[in-house]
Amino acid sequence: MAQEVAEIKDGMQIIWDQPIAMDDGVVLRADVFCPIGEGSYPVIMTYGPYGKGLHFEDGYKTAWDRMCAEDPDAVSNTSNKYANWEVVDPEKWVPDGYVVIRVDSRGAGRSPGYLCHNNDREQQDYYQCIEWAGSQAWSNGKVGLNGISYYGANQWRAAGTQPPHLAAICVWEGWHDNYRDGNRHGGILCTFRKHWQDMQVKTVQHGVGDRGRRSRVTGELVCGPETLSDDELLANRENMHEEMLAREMLTDYYLERSAKPDRIKVPVLSAGNWGGAGLHARGNFEGFLAAASEQKWLEVHGGSHWAPFYTDRGVFIQKQFFDHFLKGHENGWDERPRVQLLVRHPGERFVERYENEWPLARTSWEKLHLADLSELRPTKSAVEKQLSFDAMGDGLTFLTEPTESDTEITGPIGARLAISSSTVDADLFLVVRVFAPDMKEVTFQGALDPHTPIAQGWLRASHRKLDPKKSLPYRPWHTHDEKQPLEPDQIYQLDIEIWPTCIVIPKGYRLALSVRGKDYVYPGGSGGRLSNMKNEFTGCGPFLHDDENDRPPEVFGGTTTIHFGEGRENYVLLPYIPAAS
Template sequence: MLSMSHLSGRRIAAAVAALVTLAGPLALTGGADAAPMPAQAAAALPSGWTPRPATYPGTVVKANVAIPMSDGLSLQGDLVLPAKADGTAASGKFPVVVEITAYNKTVIAGGGGGLGGADLSYLVKRGYAFLIVDARGTGTSPGTWQVFGEREQKDAGEAVTWAAKQSWSDGTVGMVGPSYMGISQLFAAGNQPQGLKAIFPQVPGADVYRDIVASGGQLDVGFMPLWLGLVNLTGLMPTGTPDLTALSTILEHLAGSGSTSLQLALDGVLGGEKAYDGPWYRERSTLLQSVPKIQVPTFLIGGEYDLFQRGTPMIFQALQERGVPVKMILGPWNHLQGSSGADVVKAGYGTIAELQLRWFDHYVRGVADPALDSDIPDFTYYELGSGSWVKRNGYLDGQSATSYQLSGSALPTLQKGSLTTGPAQAGTAVVPPLPVSGLCTRSSSQWTAGVSSVLLGETPCDTDNRLNDLAGAVYETAPLSDDLRMLGPINVHLNASSATGDGMLSVHVSRVAPDGRVDRLTGGWQVISLAELDEARSTKIDGQIVQPWHPFTKASQRTLQPGEIAPVDVEVFPTGAVIRKGDRLRISVGAFDVPHLAPHLGVLTSAASVITLHTSPSNPSRIVLPTVSGTGATAGGGTTAAGIGGAVTDITGQLAGGAGLSLPGLGGLLPAGTDPTYDATTAAADALARTESADTTAAPATQPVSATRAVATQPWLLGGIGLFVLLLTTTWVRARKVT
């Protein structure tokens, strides 16, 4: 039997391995392709499209290729070419696939090859060259890390242009990669470099401040320290044979990116410039800087529990409105799962590798594919609550605004208010600032990028929000008489006051099953003093705001008078879901979302305040949903994990769905008879059975993963956790000294 310490060690190794997947889809030396699937698998696509077979038996790597930039600095890249049976590079010119990473190309290839999505050898064996490049100031590339700054954006375009002009290139280029690498694609495409024909970003961000750094004006303390530590750690790893150049690069990174990370963290924690939106963030916003200039076909992968849950659909919407060929698959994935792409196959269009092959064959190589648009609609999403994949022509396309008024009084653990389409009853609700709110919710997994799920597996907190909701004010509908479908962002308009004139609001939107289980669909956050609303930039449906836009600038900050009642619009991040007939729609309002968000030190005392919510005709509070009619068209029946043309092994998807600790479900902890908010009336109403199937979002069972053992043998990877802790501790100590 395995000891608990051994299991913990394996989970830590798996978590660090999962973090490395943020570096993107990379396997420089892929093995032979798996045997093809039986013929019936191809029937998942109406046209019967199947991927073409490999034309080369292997791949060959040329490491540390110098890629000169216009300012004289040379980035470092690894070039992968198709290989003949004898292992030598095949002759000829090839279309090129480029990936730009901040996580060290050499470290990823050595310790985590294949962990992040599609195995790129799949494309190389089908006649593509692959070039992975370390961004300036990261990995093996010299210079100072720009954190997506203007120079780094220019580098991305210049790297593509360089690739298009090489002797092994046919002059055409595509780009791949998740997360950081997906964002790099958008910046590169915005520069419109020579030769770039198409991109394939997975889980990219649109607005770094609102998407992740400071959602609702509070600072992200869950993912950002992990991310900064990951970039710094991989930049300090030895790469190959040590020499003076490598040592010089490591020392340069230690002084450069380490200092940059510490300054960013310290400035934010102390309430400096980086705690507010401004020029620094606007320069790094793809939605402002690059998306308006992108012209090449773009295939997006997004996650409903992703770090960029908010931003990726906005990128799709902006590109489609401009007429750029764009498609998107939105699944029930956290950041690691979306970066992996392992479950993209469940949408019914093939594996991530097969989709990339089809996209690039058509748009990069110029191969005719008349069935592409009929096989794959522009927008496909997984509908939470039904387990169906729904296909649409667009994202915000034909929705109606549906409002429910908050009505009556609510008291944590003791009394629920109601959501009604009729007149609201006057009432109040007290929201205490409890710094444990958020711990037992799906938010914990989402805002650690899925790392907590790797360590713990799926816990009851991921599937039942009841325990968390006891700490806040709860409002819910009666059992619905019809299905309620929604797709898009949500606005929760509250009238609030506080003892200090400030405070933090954390809103969860959930569906409640007849047995009392609370399935959290999405959430939103807002600092009261930063609630100034810009209606002109807010998104409206039927004249009602569904996505409020707040400036989040220092100049827009306004502290209320103690007890002053003011409107606060909370942007709740988008979802695609159905509340079934017989289920209830619920919102719960708390004051913290731990370990996701925390106020900076400048407002810590005032923000951690008791808040009072007000519901009355003179102070109306409501939730506005973007609802869709009908049942939607399902996107096929899905294919097996092996895809259409054959299995493409992916490790992260297995890790992210890992077996967890054996814990009792919340149904056992909080049965109907003991849940203080589950009164007799609710229990009687919930006896009404649902008429349609329940959600099927359970993670797949884990399988033995050899790469986990491989990563566990790399001591420097395990040391990454220590670096994360060191970064946090140093920031806290310095903050204490300053204050």
């Protein structure tokens, strides 16, 4: 294995390929960016599988181009020479007195080992990396974790191992619950991980060697000096999709890879994205609520999955947080309200507002009932009626009357439906939508898809069992520990979680709920694609549920019926926020 190399460059003292030995003998490799000269500094660390030597633009060309065009401040005041996917730019942090460390996770980039994401071994590795960094001469003994997505989600788990040198975490768009937040929505398998592993992870697996890219800065191979055969690479990694396909119910496999929130005691900044349906948004809200830390804050923004992290606003928020907890600066962070929202308006307009809690205490929870003639209204329908749709089709859409004034909806959403199926199961896809007076749908630039609807929720009917202790009217909690097949044509009352959202609906616009048998499709045409994603974006980005092994047509391809009348409830519970007086 190559030895570490130290040099002074671009105003930083850099150690390339710093070895960090694990307790089982595997040596991980890290790049360490330090201020020049003697001193001890707080550490910002990331640990993940995307290759510390792979330049952002080389691995994620279309995302990079979009960020440069749409968010120029994200790539300003830096040479961008060290830009890397979803981690901090050292040129923006080292001059402010931070050590930045990027660790290639086990089996990825320049770190050897078996590539298995999010398991206990990875958590042990992260613990040991944190403790190594906290005990170095250039460290002040305080380590902060920061980063997007994978580099955010694994912070929840790392914090749960309680490393003594860990001082704070900033989870930027990072999932929390391995089962519910991204891999099996409502029990339905999401195929994102299959394509993610093929296009974003296998390409930088340790051992790809000379078939992979070289670092723009060092010229070294991103995936290590050795080149393994395809068979060797295959034997050296877990097939995530197959593992999840084989596990429909919530097993120890998912629990091992989920956060232990009762063990998270360090200060937390959880930064979510309103448009993050499918992978991250739920995790940021649930992680904020569940973490045992007494010092925790929630920030929620819009826009793309990556750019807000690098913008002046994003970096300023992160540095305020870490300056307080890693440097001890009395900058007022501890006195700021616990919730900071960019309230969403049509036209990609956001208005910043501070709140004291989540959900908001002043929320007016109101039910809108589904009715015949495709209406969504405040009063319940007493008419005995049934509405049916193809169980794997576009379903039904229920609309309100035009709003009489600007109306804000901010918070989690719950729904209840009385349904029957012609088969032993049914998958339900719920979509909260907004339509302009001309009936053109209002969508947003989501974390990934440019035509993301207001909110989404999912449930496999056989997974309808609830945990009464954890369930709330606006956030049902399904146990996913017992499959309960349906009796064909028998009516069942289902409670369905719809992920939190925020939208100010202008006067004259309509709110809608679509009940579908398949993923949402934006009616206005293609959203293009990203170079690191397999599928064309059609409204849900890469978060589709299209594996026929998980949704065999003979089980899920029948007819789903919504039943109305006495004793049957069909509604969506919405978080209305009263207008300021």
